Amino acid sequence: MELLWTLPLQNSEDSNLYGAHCAPRLASHLMRIVTVRRITQVFFLLLFIWFCVVTTIGVAWWQLRGWPVNWLLQLDPLVAVATMLSTQSLYWGLLWALVTVVLTIILGRFFCSWVCPFGTIHHFIGYLARRGKSVSARIALNKFHPAQHIKYYLLIFLLTAAAGSLLSNLLRVVPEKPVLFSAVVIFSLLGLAMLSLLRVIPDPKKALVTLLFLIGLWLGLGLLVPAAGLVAASLQTGLLDPIPLVHRSINLTLLPLAERISTSQRYYFGSWFIGAVFLTALLLNLRVPRFYCRFLCPLGALFGVLGAFSLWRIGAAESSTECSQCHLCDTDCEGACQPAENIRISECILCMNCMDSCPHNLVGYRTTTSEAGEIALPDLSRRVFLTSLVSGTVAIPIVRLEGLVGPNWQPSVIRPPGALAEPEFLGRCLKCGQCMRICPTNIIHPASLDSGLEGLWSPVLNFRIGTSGCQLNCIACSHICPTAAIRPISLDEKLGKGQFAQAGPIRMGTAFVDRGRCLPWAMDRPCIVCEENCPVSPKAIFTREYFSTVRGGAYRVLNIAGETLELGGPDLPQGQLATGDYYVMTTHGEKKHRWRIAQNTSTSVTVAASESLHAAPELESYISIQVKLQRPYVDPKLCIGCGICEHECPVSGKRAIRVTAENETRSPERSLLVRRS
């Protein structure tokens, strides 16, 4: 690798080493730097796709075998930074982001055009789109555009939204710790006075006004804004962060189309929207190369800031006076960072195309700043910066006024087992779709707006789609979650065994029988498929026996011969009372007798031989034809909300037994039952 770097540097310091005449000979032996970049890009793209493919449980060679399938998500520093803001902690795997951060500080924004799989896809489509275009047209396409600052504002917006809990803590100081608040105010005023006296601050009057304004704002908001849940951390970076975005898109829209690489056809409710966003992002490359990267990508913005003062950077060499201003370096510039002029370091994604295309070998990757001058940081407008900051601060509280995290929580939002309580969950969930891909039963789906705008694409369970309910012995989703929004649980904890016996199993919700749709409840038909499939022991679904007189079921006894009764009344359905579920009932005063029907014609029934007619009905008396039903009931104490009953219910449209989130373990306030210690 060391050698590979030397070629582009031949016109800088290293040129002395090799001498100008050596350069062409070297070039034939060494790989061009852009070739190295392309190989790296293809490698990471294939690695990423491989990780997506293997995120499946099974025994085939291409299924999960301890591959670090979250590795790219963990390398993504926006995930790490945003969750650090929202949770004030760094979940173990996200420590990988430190590697990226350190490398970015040393090398610059390398991730975008060397690692990022989304970037690679854009890069390739952009390349295809500009093929055949004239050099001048391509130069025009790669001109810097002020709209490239949008991504920084988006980053600020998203990070401020993630920092909601920090803000909440700050506001709470005012009413809850007035002494601390007063101390901070006094010390900051004293500090200001001191600094003014020492003449460190040029304009003490202006500084004092600003300080008093900030204190007033803090005091006012602290007293006015209630602490309850509205001002809270909400992780929304995943909407635009390229790594979660591309994971989500591949997992939920592309891989399900390739049915052969899954054991059964996977469906994802609402995946069209994810696909539309993905496709739009890709198609925008036809307009401007790397449109997404240049204008929208918040991760790119973060790298832009981190890499602004990187040790190595692209720039024109000492001999830049030789630059003929041909702008050929702009021809394939991926970042639109104007390498020929004041290079914008924060926009440069180190595609190295400029070094390749400069006919005079003037552009290099070196430790010194560009001779042609450079702009390290993006020149953001203070006004827009503040607007983003304020918008990010107020967006989440306004969204939460819907009450979906509070009293208006939606019972249809059933989270996977191990999911944190909703406020904490929303502070961690990346919407990356890894849990949706790994779920062996395909019951985890991207939420629409059920859990609010903030919960878009977060995981919810759907028991109609998929191959079963939540499998009792499966904890895959909780172990794949890269941010512990679904925290890693053990099987013992899920099933309430061992040390968790006291706490009981993890409940995702509770099943409710819809008596208006249930066959035994509403339609006089035996069924109890739900009871049969309830996987817990003892079963959470139990039945009560009920004899229901069938429609028009009163008949007059015309004749009795052995076990056969001839009946007067409407025609009986030929043979259909012989299923073992139908009975003849007689009433003798208060006493009821029932005989199981073994056979029937349209005018007679024969009861089973073993059921002697000892209290035989009298001639001309009336009997009833009854069906024995086992009607299902749910014991909320035992139901874990796994949804297997809902999945199996033969009422295949709107199921007659359905799980909703009541009584879920993660929200004690939604408990159905009185809790006794």
Add this chain to the structure above:
Amino acid sequence: MNQRAQQHTTNRRDFLLRLLKGGIFIGAACSLSYWLYDAAGPGVVREVKDLVTLPDFSLPSLKGKMSIVTGGDRTEAIRRALDTMGGIETFIKKGDRVLLKVNAAFATPPILSATTNPQLVAEVAHLCYKAGASSVVVTDNPINDPASCFALTGIEEAATSAGAKVLVPKESFFQPTTVSAGVLIQNWPILWEPFQKINKVIGMAPVKDHHRSGASMIMKNWYGLLGGRRNIFHQDINTIITELAMMVKPTLVILDGTTAMMTNGPTGGSLSDLKQTNTMIVSTDQVAADAFGATLLGKTVADLLYIPRAESAGLGTADYEALSPVRVNVS
């Protein structure tokens, strides 16, 4: 002006050319419309796939054989049971292609006995190969997620280690069938693909409590061959089980009553639902096997209506003693 003049000179030729092109398009549009013209609209008849019928896998010369072995070791018990019938060679000949229909309905570990015991599967597959079978296929259409079921029940690993092939059902494996003497299984999808080229079928099921039908044993286990939304048949459970027994005529059935699920069936879920009943039943009569199995659950034939119904349908005998079963104790 000049151009216009030129156009004038070529006008006729241009027009004829355009006329020709237009004519071709008009002609194409008309023919396409004529070709695709549909005066009636879609009718009521739906496309019906060709029906398939499972062949009779039973061996007429071996009717009514039964062996009941008591003992706690499944491997030992199945070997002895087969020995009393002349060894598995009586049923499986050289070059036979055998299908083992196991019960893999639930994604639960084998210790909970809700599914066919994996050791038993391995042993039977092994014996089949020893008798010269050319292939052994293990299949079921489970209730829980199929892949999870075969993995967690241990059946996949056991079968594969014995050299048998596990076929996890896919949409394309199903074909409709009709049981001619029945009323429920009419043009209903069954797990057909695994039966391709098969000439021997062995049904293998555990003895389990079942709330709706009373017990789930050999005959109920054929439910796992049905596809579609088969749960609707629970409305008439005794009829569907009888029809399933009509549909499948196995070479041999193995009813594993080593550990019976006494309560909370058919899922179980707790060791307290189980009881050691230490019995292995091997028979060529599935009705007799179930009739005996009922006794392990403390039930009688009269409690399980599908048994007398299957008997009266001529599928076997509920009076298993009439078959003079060989009784052996290996414990």
